[in-house]
Amino acid sequence: MTSTAASTSPPRLSRGAMTGDRATRTAGAGVVVAIVLAMLVPPAMVVALSFSGERYFDFPPHSWGLRQYRVLLEDPRWGSALWLSVKIAVPVALLAAAVVVPALFTFHRSRLPARNALQLGGLTGLVLPVSAYAVAIYGVFVQTGLLGTYFGLVLADLTLALPVMLLVTSPALSRIPEELELAAMVAGASRARAWIEITVRLLAPAILAGGVLAFMTSFDESVFINFLGGPGQETLPRAILDSVRFGLDPVVTAIATLLILGTSAAMIFAVRLTRDRG
Amino acid sequence: MSELVLEISALEKSYGATRALRSVDLCVYRGELLTLLGPSGSGKTTLLKTIAGFEAPSGGEVRLRGRDISRLAPARRGVGMVFQHYALFPHMTVAQNIGYGLKLRRTPRAERERRVSAMLELLRLDGLQARYPRQLSGGQQQRVALGRALAYDPQIILMDEPLGALDKALRVEMEQEIRSLHRELGATIVYVTHDQQEALALSDRIAIMRDGEIVGLGSPEGLYAHPPNAFVASFFANANLLAVEEAVALGDGTARVRCAGCEIRCEASAAVAPTSAGGATLAVRRHSLRRTHSEGALRLRGTVAELLLFGDEQQVGVDVEGLGRVVATMQTRECTDLALGSTIELYAPAGEPVLVGQ
Secondary structure, X not given: XXXXXXXXXXXXXXXXXXXXXXXXXXXXXHHHHHHHHHHHHHHHHHHHHHOEOOOOOOOOOOOEOOHHHHHHHHOHHHHHHHHHHHXXXXXXXXXXXXXXXXXXXXXXXXXXXXXXXXXXXXXXXXXXXXXXXXXXXXXXXXXXXXXXXXHHHHHHHHHHHHHHHHHHHHHHHHOOOHHHHHHHHHOXXXXXXXXXXXXXXXXXXXXXXXXXXXXXXXXXXXXXXXXXXXXXXXXXXXXXXXXXXXXXXXXXXXXXXXXXXXXXXXXXHHHHXXXXXX | OOOEEEEEEEEEEEEOOEEEEEEEEEEEEOOOEEEEEOOOOXXXXXXXXXXXXOOOOOEEEEEEOOEEOOOOOHHHOOEEEEOOOOXXXXXXXXXXXXXXXXXXXXXXXXXXXXXXXXXXXXXXXXXXXXXXXXXXXHHHHHHHHHHHHHOOOOOEEEEEOOOXXXXXXXXXXXXXXXXXXXXXXXXXXXXXXXXXXHHHHHXXXXXXXXXXEEEEEEOHHHXXXXXXXXXXXXXXXXXXXXEXXXXXXXXXXXXXXXXXXXEEEEEEOOOOOOOEOOOOEEEEEHHHOEOOOOOOOEEEEEXXXXXXXXXXXXXXXXXXXXOXXXXXXXXXXXXXXXXXXXXXXXXEOOOOOEEEEO
């Protein structure tokens, strides 16, 4: 951050301006630190609360312990909610990869007219307000009988997961030179073989990272499930929402803690996957 | 010459209204290194891509050992190629890169390993077979790229500016390496470059390209001493192109020319029409100009307008009345008395100037 500030400042500056610049930088750094700390307070509190031994929300707790985690494991409702979330998020991630990878070759390797516009169109799901999108999908699902079905939920989440996958993999493919495919082809590979053995192989870390993020997008989805889910379809986000709505159960702090840990691990994994390729 | 390997006839390539290749004819013989030399946009890379099969020709054909390959997929042509930025597979080791073509040909494992280790030895890459491309120096990567193209014994090897990404010292070293490899293996090579020095150093023959056409074809010495036209004279032979006042071709390969008030007899290239020499210009190479008179020499008189020191040699720009700027490259010690604005007389010895057509 400081290096950016230094490199963007104009070359001719008086000494006074330099000290002023330093003061600005210090103030800027202070603001950033404050914001980051403020962002870290709620999750930190949730983690702390999850180790409370009480049956009710109480801060600071009178006793500590693993009560919340024990309750979480004993109540079958949370397990089945988690299972449904995973059952939706895994196929969503796989389908996102299955759709986006072939599409990438169209966007990057074909001479299809308007392929750039098409790629931009692929990001729609990311730009539209989710609730507006949910209403639109609701209309379609009512017509087609997909409302409240497992398949419908997978399809709905896919509209959000596709752009995420595209955003991660598309820049990665532009960094893979086309010459590599040509080299494979001239050495005796068919176009399909060159794509699979060379390009898709080199794209694999980005596809995996995109898959992790697509999974997280679907796993964490809480708007569509409320619009489109049937009465029996309780995903983890919905279960959390309901438990908060119908009386505060401190068990949610344990769930939240596990989610924070899982998400952080997945994000770090995804970032490393895309960065390690130099 | 020996056996014909590659035969290109009436090859055309158009992208919409632009014609990237205009009826190109070219033969490449067994064991020769032929360079396609030209400025960017001259069609040399398009020609190479059409031979490799990355571009489909709009007309004409490419024959490899008598077999028409113009409509075949690149994989089925049996050519090897070295790319400008090496294009090594980053996820494969040196040995896997070199053996890739053999693996695709389902060469038995033992045979494959034997060929790969022969390549490693030939290219002085022993001990590096387990490395990945990113762990190699530029020169080593270049040699792996060569090995990958050579390993499956292709009929012909195409090289697309393979030294373009290297720095100058390494480029000179790799030039020598390619030349000795070429001699050792007797490989047939088509080599693309825009660098005249590289072409001179490597080639058995050079095809000079301009606007999608081959405008000069021959040995480096031949093209240098006897440029067939004005473009080859200036682009390849570093010649000055001088307007002539009168030129009469004599039909025996020579012409009588009046230029800068001087009447001389000189060589006329075949493209100049025998009777009238209209539109012809006189090509005088920069290196051929002297400050001393000799029998039958062309004399040019002007003022020094530019002095550029190269070291042992010096480039002198001279403004000659009626001809414009004439550039001479001379020994620095012959030019110690020169200063900007001083008057100078330059002589092109008899036998040096060539009358060329456009």
